[in-house]
Amino acid sequence: MYLTPFDLEPDIHVRFYGVGMTITPVASHLLAPARLGSLPLANRLVMAPMTRNRADSDGVPTALMAEYYAQRASAGLIIAEAATPNAVGRTYPDTAAVHRPAHVAGWRRVTDAVRAAGGGPMFLQIQHGGRVGHPDTSGLTPLAPSPVALPGTLHTPRGKQTAVVPREMTRADIDATVADFAAAARNALAAGFAGVEVHSANGYLLHQFLAASTNRRADAYGGSVDRRIRFVVEVVHAVADAIGPERTGLRVSPGNTVNGITEDDTDELYPALLAALADSGLAYLHIAFADPRRPLFGRLRALWPGTLIANPVLPTDRLPADGGRQQAERVLAAGADLVALGRPFLANPDLVERFRLGAPVNQVRDAYLMYVGGPTGYTDYPRLRQG
Numbered sequence: 517m518y519l520t521p522f523d524l525e526p527d528i529h530v531r532f533y534g535v536g537m538t539i540t541p542v543a544s545h546l547l548a549p550a551r552l553g554s555l556p557l558a559n560r561l562v563m564a565p566m567t568r569n570r571a572d573s574d575g576v577p578t579a580l581m582a583e584y585y586a587q588r589a590s591a592g593l594i595i596a597e598a599a600t601p602n603a604v605g606r607t608y609p610d611t612a613a614v615h616r617p618a619h620v621a622g623w624r625r626v627t628d629a630v631r632a633a634g635g636g637p638m639f640l641q642i643q644h645g646g647r648v649g650h651p652d653t654s655g656l657t658p659l660a661p662s663p664v665a666l667p668g669t670l671h672t673p674r675g676k677q678t679a680v681v682p683r684e685m686t687r688a689d690i691d692a693t694v695a696d697f698a699a700a701a702r703n704a705l706a707a708g709f710a711g712v713e714v715h716s717a718n719g720y721l722l723h724q725f726l727a728a729s730t731n732r733r734a735d736a737y738g739g740s741v742d743r744r745i746r747f748v749v750e751v752v753h754a755v756a757d758a759i760g761p762e763r764t765g766l767r768v769s770p771g772n773t774v775n776g777i778t779e780d781d782t783d784e785l786y787p788a789l790l791a792a793l794a795d796s797g798l799a800y801l802h803i804a805f806a807d808p809r810r811p812l813f814g815r816l817r818a819l820w821p822g823t824l825i826a827n828p829v830l831p832t833d834r835l836p837a838d839g840g841r842q843q844a845e846r847v848l849a850a851g852a853d854l855v856a857l858g859r860p861f862l863a864n865p866d867l868v869e870r871f872r873l874g875a876p877v878n879q880v881r882d883a884y885l886m887y888v889g890g891p892t893g894y895t896d897y898p899r900l901r902q903g
């Protein structure tokens with residue numbers, strides 16, 4: 517009989533919420549070493565980017581953030597939370613930034629801590645909020661492709677405020693924003709990241725250019741699909757020129773309606789975007805909320821020649837008892853190369869070990885604690901085995 521190294525491990529006895537249990541380790545493709553271009557990864561599990569509002573009021577990453585990421589160093593790849601490339605791109609209070617020397621120094625503390633904890637490579641997500649921003653937070657009127665306000669309210673330092681109508685970006689604003697993304701990417705590398713992820717998902721600025729509901733421009737950046745993808749393609753190319761395509765990833769969320777965005781031509785939009793970028797030699801394409809049962813997933817996989825990271829849709833708001841492992845295995849089987857998980861990593865610093873052991877996962881304790889400062893609900897999630 518063929519034995520994997522895991523078969524040779526003895527059963528492990530742990531206590532879970534005070535109850536003793538015996539766990540038999542299991543082997544999995546998900547946990548096998550992999551590569552991202554030339555970067556070796558300890559496993560195929562990626563920590564998805566998650567904004568946690570634990571930077572300081574100027575967007576400088578804190579020592580608490582370094583501790584949080586170091587706790588999760590066993591992920592094959594960590595994609596650190598959205599960081600804004602300029603002041604006007606800031607979304608919410610205490611979110612991270614990456615456009616000033618103090619931001620670079622703060623992020624350096626984070627990447628050093630993860631390295632010291634034995635972690636693998638980290639990418640930093642660069643996000644411009646576009647209309648998802650408020651003068652009470654950034655001191656500036658938000659910029660967007662068109663003057664179409666975010667429906668409803670958003671968090672500001674003065675509590676929830678009605679979203680304001682953003683200012684339509686001029687050609688000069690577009691060029692400056694593209695340049696800010698490139699400069700932010702250089703800053704990320706100076707801070708010790710292996711690369712960056714351009715955030716074109718979840719209703720933020722780049723997604724606002726892609727979707728006709730938020731892009732009503734009549735110039736070269738609006739109208740047809742080819743024109744609506746242009747800004748994203750320019751940002752990706754500028755970042756790739758600045759730091760190298762092999763250090764540049766892209767995140768998209770086809771069909772996602774978060775932040776009030778609606779696409780009426782998802783099935784044309786994303787194939788066109790991927791076709792425009794397929795030859796760029798990027799580090800990866802990252803699909804958020806990926807559903808391998810949708811035909812679009814297979815089409816995008818077929819169109820993308822490089823590494824595909826899929827963040828699978830989990831079936832319920834509660835985490836499945838296996839932490840989403842079944843969904844993770846399913847997207848791998850459907851052609852993804854790496855699997856990104858968000859909340860399972862948020863609530864389980866030792867998620868990789870739990871997967872290896874087939875152990876149950878901690879639930880997210882209190883959704884409110886996701887976006888407030890401090891260690892509670894952040895760095896205090898228990899491991900199966902302490903020490």
Ligand SMILES: Cc1cc2nc3c(=O)[nH]c(=O)nc-3n(C[C@H](O)[C@H](O)[C@H](O)COP(=O)(O)O)c2cc1C
Nearest residue numbers: 564565566567597598804827830857858859860886
């Ligand atoms: C607290 C929290 C913060 C998030 N922040 C970001 C972010 O900064 N950038 C991003 O692209 N997605 C963000 N997301 C979405 C996650 O990356 C992920 O796509 C989502 O949680 C679904 O994956 P999951 O079911 O494994 O959690 C966030 C999600 C959560 C729960």
